[in-house]
Amino acid sequence: MYIAEATESGDKMSIAEFHDIGKIVNWFALGLQRRRADGWFDEAEPHDFEKCKDPTWSVNFNAPVWESIYRKDEEICPAHFPDSSNWFIVSLADGLAASMRRLPEEEVGGQSIYGRHCLWTGKTEPDLRLKQTEELKELISYLNGNPAWEATDRRYSRILHTRAECAVPGLNVATLHSHSALTGKLFRVLQPVAWDAARKQRPWGAAFKAVEHERIVLLSLKVEFSQQPFRTRDLAIFGARRQAIAEAVSRFGDNVLIQYANSIVGFFLSDTAADDLVESFQKHGFTVSLVKAQQHTLGDLNSIGVDDALSKGRSSALYPALPDVIEPPLCENCQMAHGQHRWPADFLASRGDLSPAARTRISSISWAAVRSQDFDESDRTRLAEWLEEWAEERLCLRCFDLRRTAPPLIRLARWDTGKVAWARISLDLPELEAALRQLHIAYIKAQASRISDDLLSRKLPVRLPLLADFIDDYKRMINLWRERLADSFGQENVEEIDEGLVCVKLTEAPGAIRLLEIYRDLLAAHFPKLLELEAAPVRFALSISPAKHPFFVNWRFLESSQASVAVQLIGSGKAEIPINHLDALVRVIRQGGRHSFHRLRSIARTSKALAEIMLDDRRERDQTMEELRSISPLGMDFESLMTLANLAET
Amino acid sequence: MPEPQKTFLRYHLRAETLCLGERIRGGVFRPCSPVFRYTTLTGSLTSAFSASSPVHAVARFLPGNSDSNRLETLTFAPHDRSRFISVIPLQIEYFANADAELFILKTDESARYPRRLQFSMGAMRSKGFGRCEIEFEKEVTCGNPTRGRLCVRLPDTQDVKTVFGVRNVLTARYGYLFSPTNASSGTYVKSLFEGSTIFAYPIILHPRDKSE
Numbered sequence: 001m002y003i004a005e006a007t008e009s010g011d012k013m014s015i016a017e018f019h020d021i022g023k024i025v026n027w028f029a030l031g032l033q034r035r036r037a038d039g040w041f042d043e044a045e046p047h048d049f050e051k052c053k054d055p056t057w058s059v060n061f062n063a064p065v066w067e068s069i070y071r072k073d074e075e076i077c078p079a080h081f082p083d084s085s086n087w088f089i090v091s092l093a094d095g096l097a098a099s100m101r102r103l104p105e106e107e108v109g110g111q112s113i114y115g116r117h118c119l120w121t122g123k124t125e126p127d128l129r130l131k132q133t134e135e136l137k138e139l140i141s142y143l144n145g146n147p148a149w150e151a152t153d154r155r156y157s158r159i160l161h162t163r164a165e166c167a168v169p170g171l172n173v174a175t176l177h178s179h180s181a182l183t184g185k186l187f188r189v190l191q192p193v194a195w196d197a198a199r200k201q202r203p204w205g206a207a208f209k210a211v212e213h214e215r216i217v218l219l220s221l222k223v224e225f226s227q228q229p230f231r232t233r234d235l236a237i238f239g240a241r242r243q244a245i246a247e248a249v250s251r252f253g254d255n256v257l258i259q260y261a262n263s264i265v266g267f268f269l270s271d272t273a274a275d276d277l278v279e280s281f282q283k284h285g286f287t288v289s290l291v292k293a294q295q296h297t298l299g300d301l302n303s304i305g306v307d308d309a310l311s312k313g314r315s316s317a318l319y320p321a322l323p324d325v326i327e328p329p330l331c332e333n334c335q336m337a338h339g340q341h342r343w344p345a346d347f348l349a350s351r352g353d354l355s356p357a358a359r360t361r362i363s364s365i366s367w368a369a370v371r372s373q374d375f376d377e378s379d380r381t382r383l384a385e386w387l388e389e390w391a392e393e394r395l396c397l398r399c400f401d402l403r404r405t406a407p408p409l410i411r412l413a414r415w416d417t418g419k420v421a422w423a424r425i426s427l428d429l430p431e432l433e434a435a436l437r438q439l440h441i442a443y444i445k446a447q448a449s450r451i452s453d454d455l456l457s458r459k460l461p462v463r464l465p466l467l468a469d470f471i472d473d474y475k476r477m478i479n480l481w482r483e484r485l486a487d488s489f490g491q492e493n494v495e496e497i498d499e500g501l502v503c504v505k506l507t508e509a510p511g512a513i514r515l516l517e518i519y520r521d522l523l524a525a526h527f528p529k530l531l532e533l534e535a536a537p538v539r540f541a542l543s544i545s546p547a548k549h550p551f552f553v554n555w556r557f558l559e560s561s562q563a564s565v566a567v568q569l570i571g572s573g574k575a576e577i578p579i580n581h582l583d584a585l586v587r588v589i590r591q592g593g594r595h596s597f598h599r600l601r602s603i604a605r606t607s608k609a610l611a612e613i614m615l616d617d618r619r620e621r622d623q624t625m626e627e628l629r630s631i632s633p634l635g636m637d638f639e640s641l642m643t644l645a646n647l648a649e650t
Numbered sequence: 651m652p653e654p655q656k657t658f659l660r661y662h663l664r665a666e667t668l669c670l671g672e673r674i675r676g677g678v679f680r681p682c683s684p685v686f687r688y689t690t691l692t693g694s695l696t697s698a699f700s701a702s703s704p705v706h707a708v709a710r711f712l713p714g715n716s717d718s719n720r721l722e723t724l725t726f727a728p729h730d731r732s733r734f735i736s737v738i739p740l741q742i743e744y745f746a747n748a749d750a751e752l753f754i755l756k757t758d759e760s761a762r763y764p765r766r767l768q769f770s771m772g773a774m775r776s777k778g779f780g781r782c783e784i785e786f787e788k789e790v791t792c793g794n795p796t797r798g799r800l801c802v803r804l805p806d807t808q809d810v811k812t813v814f815g816v817r818n819v820l821t822a823r824y825g826y827l828f829s830p831t832n833a834s835s836g837t838y839v840k841s842l843f844e845g846s847t848i849f850a851y852p853i854i855l856h857p858r859d860k861s862e
Contacts, residue, residue, distance in 0.1 A: 226825075289821070315820065315821045315847065316820070316821055316822075317821045317822050317823060317824075317846075319822075319824055322824055322840055323840070324806075324807075324839065324840050325837045325838065325839055325840070326826055326837065326838040327837055327838075328835070328836070328837065328838065330673070330826060330838050335673060335825060335826055336824070336825070336826065548678075549679060550679050550681070552681075553679065553681055553743075556681075570723070571723055
């Protein structure tokens, strides 16, 4: 779930999502929008169904969705919805979802482009709007039936995903789908504060004055954990986190505007409600990295964007209650609480399939003193694996419960020998905003025939629908990533731990390079424009280790890596690869030349300059050296190259 | 009112191998902490200098050539002397060619410490790890705390925070460090870990965040 909750909830008021449904119609093709001889439109697009008020169109004005569509109509709304404020709340939500500092349309101009331009693929979608009168009549008839948004989203999915929310050239970068879904969420959040304002005031300006000072709380948070899992069972912490996030999203559905992996962007009307969201994670023992925008009101959002508000927000890390001092023993998993439980003794002592005598014995002596001969035959069989594999560990209540109830990761538990690759794809929100800003300004320059002088000198806002569209595609890539890994390595060799985090058993060389290639191909297919940027909003980290190597050593690297592509080969070294040179590097290391790399690294340890001279000297005789020369100024040192050369043999 | 200034003695610290063992059990891999811990340094130096009161000290790794501060792994097979058997081999992560700067709070007592000293620190000392050599370089005076990311592990107690000028903790990363109460026991104290964003003296902040 990242924008709208995909449930057919009958009790959820979903009229606001329909406010721009008229944008899926090509009004000009239907003869309902005039155009001059020079090709420019003579009137605004009548997507608010202004041209369909005549009875011949059979609009049932009493159907609730029409209040949302005719929200600006000074006759229809008061006549058909006299006691309702929805017209105002929809407009307010529309403004926030679209603009949250939308670029004034007068600042850029040119012929309208109805297909959405995708900033990260560089492609503009085709114009698929309804062009037949029958199709429009069918739409009206459908809307008269007051349909659910989810059904409508499915019925017109293709058009909603290709039609730009705003057709101004240069601004046609977000889908109507994302904009509509966000408007629906904001509408439901705003209802409690805006309902009375519009009942007492009309028109828009007066009603807005009554709410513009309402305080709002914008936040961006990441749910994290202190556990340092080193046993397979402890990876259950990822599942527990996913569950906690799913529960919070379900409970605060409309307040959660964007959610991906362990990140949430939320919109609240009070600190108390926002704090409730944060506490819902803390009560499960999670840490929350929070960025909370400073004091803002609804009125402020006309002049500052979500990206701006959050970038100037206050950061904090919120922990569950922590004591100043903990008496030994410390929990060996999270290291943040007293370890009052003995593992596995306390766990086994509570197991009903063991005899009472066995349970009493286990709980009364230290685990190190437990011997198999102390038990009868049936208990001995049941205890065999525990006696062989487990040393005693001290755990706090939470870590003990997590380990006790952990669903088994069947494949991972079986991988005793050989090497495994831990691979993580992640998304960095501030970097994403910077990348989108850069791509957007380039697109505006390329498209708009009129750009105001000071537009390019200002920091371009990054709007929520644009972020939502990106995250939509990002999630699609993550799903494909999982499928490609299963195809390439076999389903039995891939264990999914978390969204974007997998463990792959490497059965034959060069498996690690294949992982890099799969990622590179996916990125080139889904986000080709990102390959041209310095910024790296989507990151890939790969850590290769023996199968039984403690997970947290890999996790420490995967979690902290800031490079666009980072590789760690336990026992060999680390390397960071600039994303725009991934292709060239993969080619070079696939060619081999390990001995040359090894020699260069040894020389560089004494003198980097000498290694450079050596590289220059040999490049005329050696193709690998020639290619290496071309990529060596790109931030790759000889240590990193050696790591990558070793990777090619893993 | 201007902040009171504090003076620190800056030493250059070198060690061929240094194992700052993380507190992780249950596995055969013994990871190394990526940063220095106040408690490790204080314990080792108090003993090495035979100080009458705890030595307040921090250290941070110096950015250098690729040969220094390399994280390497050693496979080691301990021998159980009582049972005459070798147990499962351990993999020990350690820093090779550790190169760091050490800061000791200047006091009447510490001003008299030798300019050069050899001592042992960290894990696996009985196997030859952690033989450090420090050499006095200069005095560093710290005035106003600056904002940056913490690059050491430091107890979140008022006395330690005062020594290192820790004022506002903007974004805390907490953990626990062992603090001995006597020769055989101790407690775990709440501590600020590396990556916390704080206002403090630059000597405990990431060097790239703020030039001193």
